[in-house]
Amino acid sequence: MNLDEFQDKLVAYAHEIGIDKIGFTNAAPFFSLKHRLIRQQELNYQSGFEEPDIEKRTQPKLLLDEAVSIISIAIAYPSKMENAPTGKKGARRGIFARASWGIDYHTALRERLRLLEAFIAAHYPDARMRSMVDTGELSDRAVAERAGIGWSAKNCAVITPEFGSYVYLGEMITNLPFREDEPMEDQCGDCRLCLDVCPTGALIEGGQLNAQRCIAFLTQTKGSLPDEFRAKIGNRLYGCDTCQTVCPKNKGKANRIHEEFEPDPEIAKPLLEPLLNLSNREFKDRFGHVSGAWRGKKPIQRNAILALAHFKEQSAVPALIGVMERDPRPVIRGTAAWALGKIGTAEGLEALKQAEQRETDAEALEEIRKGLAFFAEELKG
Numbered sequence: 001m002n003l004d005e006f007q008d009k010l011v012a013y014a015h016e017i018g019i020d021k022i023g024f025t026n027a028a029p030f031f032s033l034k035h036r037l038i039r040q041q042e043l044n045y046q047s048g049f050e051e052p053d054i055e056k057r058t059q060p061k062l063l064l065d066e067a068v069s070i071i072s073i074a075i076a077y078p079s080k081m082e083n084a085p086t087g088k089k090g091a092r093r094g095i096f097a098r099a100s101w102g103i104d105y106h107t108a109l110r111e112r113l114r115l116l117e118a119f120i121a122a123h124y125p126d127a128r129m130r131s132m133v134d135t136g137e138l139s140d141r142a143v144a145e146r147a148g149i150g151w152s153a154k155n156c157a158v159i160t161p162e163f164g165s166y167v168y169l170g171e172m173i174t175n176l177p178f179r180e181d182e183p184m185e186d187q188c189g190d191c192r193l194c195l196d197v198c199p200t201g202a203l204i205e206g207g208q209l210n211a212q213r214c215i216a217f218l219t220q221t222k223g224s225l226p227d228e229f230r231a232k233i234g235n236r237l238y239g240c241d242t243c244q245t246v247c248p249k250n251k252g253k254a255n256r257i258h259e260e261f262e263p264d265p266e267i268a269k270p271l272l273e274p275l276l277n278l279s280n281r282e283f284k285d286r287f288g289h290v291s292g293a294w295r296g297k298k299p300i301q302r303n304a305i306l307a308l309a310h311f312k313e314q315s316a317v318p319a320l321i322g323v324m325e326r327d328p329r330p331v332i333r334g335t336a337a338w339a340l341g342k343i344g345t346a347e348g349l350e351a352l353k354q355a356e357q358r359e360t361d362a363e364a365l366e367e368i369r370k371g372l373a374f375f376a377e378e379l380k381g
């Protein structure tokens with residue numbers, strides 16, 4: 001069997017093991033990406049989660065010295081939750097973005113890539129291969145775009161005609177000279193819905209994101225959320241899907257294909273208040289298997305407090321007071337103080353006054369004073 005025939009077999013095998021789309025490209029440097037990354041760095045538009053070495057990000061040969069081609073894979077994830085519980089007064093809920101539904105996609109895609117590697121090695125024992133998903137050096141989107149998986153859209157996502165943008169991406173660099181697929185035409189046209197609805201104006205222009213303003217990024221930071229964004233985060237606990245849900249190319253793409261990505265509604269849309277006092281062990285047991293847990297429980301708890309403030313959930317006031325008085329982490333105490341001010345009950349005001357006398361951490365104290373200032377504003381208004 002020659003390589004051409006083997007490639008067809010590999011594609012068929014990929015579909016058998018649950019890879020929804022596979023594409024092939026060469027391992028030449030990514031020149032346009034390189035300029036883009038330099039520009040993003042100059043503008044301070046990067047999130048800080050990216051691999052910092054731009055050379056490694058754009059030259060596959062630095063990652064595998066015999067690199068000749070790259071195999072890009074895409075696996076679709078669901079956009080609809082069956083039996084989604086609705087939050088209500090007294091029982092408010094937060095939401096994890098779709099990319100965090102079901103099991104962590106890193107595990108799922110790495111396993112598929114491992115199977116592909118084994119399949120290749122069985123036919124070509126001397127083949128050299130290096131696979132990565134998300135945390136690798138390469139830009140998964142730039143590879144996918146060049147390998148014809150989808151086009152690079154105005155919301156920054158790689159959009160596939162079959163599954164919309166709800167696909168996870170990963171790739172394998174190899175020394176085998178596979179036939180290349182053609183990149184796809186851009187299909188965004190004049191549409192600019194994603195740019196117009198982004199709650200924080202993070203999408204600067206088509207295909208350019210200021211990650212520092214992107215809610216998906218902000219939900220993953222560990223410090224105090226800057227005031228400007230506190231009301232904008234809504235009830236999001238991890239990630240943001242707004243620029244994807246408005247996209248017309250995602251209409252009708254429910255993508256209920258893989259059981260492993262079906263969300264457990266109590267995990268993907270959990271009740272907010274019980275999140276405030278989770279122990280590390282409880283957090284790990286409950287959320288440890290989802291990708292949105294990678295930064296630990298602190299950002300999720302901070303976001304849960306902001307979500308309770310967003311709903312002005314009065315029934316959560318005693319729990320928030322408990323957190324403000326007893327949580328060992330100043331960011332969490334401070335955020336709870338701010339939330340108590342936002343919610344604005346007499347009980348909250350009393351607790352804030354007492355906390356102002358006791359608090360020793362400067363940042364938490366500042367938040368307590370912000371909380372108190374909401375009451376002063378209320379009186380004036």
Ligand code: B12
Pocket residue numbers: 032033036037040047049050097098099133134135136137138139140141142143145151152153155156157158159165166167168169170206207208209211214216217238239240241243
């Ligand atoms: C850092 C990071 C983030 C950051 C920054 C996102 C960003 N837009 O750069 C934050 C935390 C904000 C984030 C958020 C999300 N992320 Co993220 N993230 C990454 C990561 C680790 C690196 C991305 C990166 O390098 N960005 C830098 C930009 C400059 O490059 P790029 O987007 O990779 O590549 C494109 C641009 O460079 C563009 N480009 C190149 N040259 C030029 C020139 C011009 C003129 C223009 C206009 C464009 C352009 O073309 C490339 C291909 O599309 C990748 C995994 C990986 N290793 O690649 C996942 C990844 C991009 N994320 C992913 C996902 C799912 C998300 C979220 C949807 C999660 C969520 N629901 O909250 C959001 C979407 C936000 C958005 N609109 O982009 C998926 C995307 C899948 C897809 N279908 O596109 C990836 C690929 C993870 C994966 N393996 O599946 N993410």
